Amino acid sequence: MARVVSQTKSAAVNPLKSSQPLGAAFAFLGIDGAIPLLHGSQGCTSFALALLVRNFNEAIPLQTTAMNEAAIIVGGADRLEEAILSLKARIRPRLIGICTTASVEARDEDVVGDVENIKRRRAIELIGTEVVVANTPDFESAIEE
Structure with a gap:
């Protein structure tokens, strides 16, 4: 006969260990010449950087568009363009992997469309660097997705 055992301890879930943007950033870090760019606050x-640095005990090159409240409300295309061009000028990566975060996904921004517009307008400046988008909302699924 089955015996029901009630739990006395609360469940503890580390949201970073189930974060889609962190999983995508980690995947981009595994590509030679790539730099992950988290599009959000x-x-x-x-938080993702703290987890990776604590785990690997070395510097991790995560970049951010650092959107503030106003940028989240009106949209982050300008911040995204500025971050892409800044990375291209400073680091000259072969690939910039954009990982969206919950703030961008909840607003339902067209990040793929924004990136296509940026690539079209700034084609000369982006020669030698591919820019790709991974839609990775924090609020659904998990790190391996």
């Missing part, structure tokens, strides 16, 4: 990136 600076806090999203700093």
Whole structure:
């Protein structure tokens, strides 16, 4: 006969260990010449960065668009363009992998369309660097998705 055992301890889930943007950033870090760019608030990136640095004990090159409240309300296309061009100028990566965060996904921004517009307008400046988008909402699924 089955015996029901009630739990006395609360469930503890570390949201970073199930974060889709962190999983995508980690995948981009595995590509030679790639740099992950988390499109959202600076806090999203700093939490992910803290987890990776604590785990690997070395500097991890995560970048962010550092959107503030106003940018989240009106849209982050300008911040995204500025971050892409800044990364291209400073680091010259072969690939910039954009990982969206909950703040961008909840607003339902057309990040793929924004990136296509940026690539079209800034084609000369982006020669030698591919820019790709991974739609990774924090609020659904998990890190391996």
